[in-house]
Amino acid sequence: MGVDDRRKFLAYCLGGIAAVAAAGIIYPLFRYLSPLSSQLESSKVTIPEGAVREGEANFFQYAGSAAVLVHHPGGALVALSAVCTHMGCIVQWQKDRQEFFCPCHGGRYTSDGAVISGPPPRPLPKLPFAVANGIITVG
Ligand code: FES
Known part of the structure; x- marks a missing residue:
């Protein structure tokens, strides 16, 4: 495994970690906001x-x-x-x-x-x- 291969591997790993971290932030926000919209729809x-x-x-x-x-x-x-x-x-x-x-x-x-x-x-x-x-x- 050459230096370029290691850099590419490291870039893939960091990209994956960033994607998981972003999902960890976005999903709770989505969960927090979505009950509000369904609550307002059924407000009778x-x-x-x-x-x-x-x-x-x-x-x-x-x-x-x-x-x-x-x-x-x-x-x-x-x-x-x-x-x-x-x-x-x-x-x-x-x-x-x-x-x-x-x-x-x-x-x-x-x-x-x-x-x-x-x-x-x-x-x-x-x-x-x-x-x-x-x-x-x-x-
Ligand atoms: S909150 Fe001040 S009078 Fe009602």
């Missing part, structure tokens, strides 16, 4: 219509974050993100006041998600939903 949530009584709120996970379905007295429904628009804390339902309260800095929202008081800069985002055959489908 179904809730039985009878599961949320009038005046109550039902929290659930939607597209990877907290959401809430409110059943207003009188029958109207609204689906909202439960993530406070100030700094991202999860709001709490206060049934006696029919309001949302954010425990982090005291933000208050109406049952429709509008800001009443405190630091939240925007309403809670509304989520699309549909009701059919006694099933509420959010998303």
Whole structure:
């Protein structure tokens, strides 16, 4: 085996090591990103219509974050993100006041998600939903 043959052999070995190292970096990145895309595709949530009584709120996970379905007295429904628009804390339902309260800095929202008081800069985002055959489908 001459010097040129050894250099070629060494170049092949280094190329192979570089390819394995690149695959070791790229594959975990792919695995990290791919569940997100499949999660977003299947982001519909179904809730039985009878599961949320009038005046109550039902929290659930939607597209990877907290959401809430409110059943207003009188029958109207609204689906909202439960993530406070100030700094991202999860709001709490206060049934006696029919309001949302954010425990982090005291933000208050109406049952429709509008800001009443405190630091939240925007309403809670509304989520699309549909009701059919006694099933509420959010998303
Ligand atoms: S995070 Fe909700 S009021 Fe600050």
